[in-house]
Amino acid sequence: MRYSREELIRFRHCDPAGIVFYPRYLEIVNDTVEDWFEHIGFAFKTMQQRFGAGVPTVNLNIRFASPCRQGDRLQLSLVCNRIGDSSIVLSIRSAQADNPVFEAEVVLCFTSIGERVEKLSIPAEIRHQIQQYLDETVAATA
Template sequence: MPYTLRRKVMFKDCDPARIVFYPRYFEMLNDTVECFFDEVLGCPFERLHQDHAVPTARIDTVFTAPSRLGDWLDITLTCIRLGRSSLDLAFAVRCGDEPRLRAASTLVHVGPDGRPVPWTGELRKALEYQIKGTD
C-alpha cells in the first residue's frame, strides 16, 4: 500500500538557479521514510533509534525533470520486498502529473552494534501487511 508525503519545495532545497539541488532529494526521501515509520507502521524513529536503526544500504535514482522553488511534490513510497533484516522500497516523486524522480532503495534493520538483525514483533507484522497490500 503506497504512502504519500506532500511537500513544498522550499528555498533551502534549491541551488542558485532555484531548482532542487539533487542531494536535497535524498533528504526528502529520508523524511518520507521517517514519516512512513511513524504514521503507518506506528514506530517513530525516536523510539526505533533508541537501540536499533534502519540505514540505507543502497539507493538508485533517476531524475526525470527539475523541481523548482514553490513546487508541491508528492513523494510516494511503496514497500516492495521484506527480507530477514532488509526492506526494499520504491519511490516516485511527482509534481501534479509530471514525474520528477524515481528511486529504489534498501534499508537494513541493525542492532546497537550496527550489524543486521531480523525484523521482529509488531514492526515485522506491520511491514508484512504493507507488502501484502501491494500484491
C-alpha cells in the same frame, strides 16, 4: 497500499540556478522513509528506544526525470516491494503537477545501534506492520 505525503519545495532546497539541488532529493527520500515508519507506528526514536535498532540505507538508486523549483509541491508515494530477514526494499515515486520528478529504490537494513553496529532480524511487531503494506501492495497489483 501506498503511503503518500507532500513536500513544499522551499528556498533551502534550491541551488543558484533556481532548481532543487540533487542532494536535497536524497533528504526528501529519507524524510519520506522516516515519516512512513512513524505512520506504521514505529518512529525512528521508538525503534531506537524499544529495540535498540536503526534502519540505515544500504543501497539507494534514484532516477531523475524533471526538475522542481521553489514553491512547487512535490507529491511523494512509497510502497514496500520486499521484506527479508533483516532488510526491506522500498520504492518512492514523486511527481509535481502530474510530471514525474524522480523514482528511488531504497534498501534498508535493520541494525543495532551503539558502539557495535550489527545486522538484526526485523522485530516481529515491525515485521507485521511492514508485511501488511507488502501484502496490500501485492493484492493491489494482482
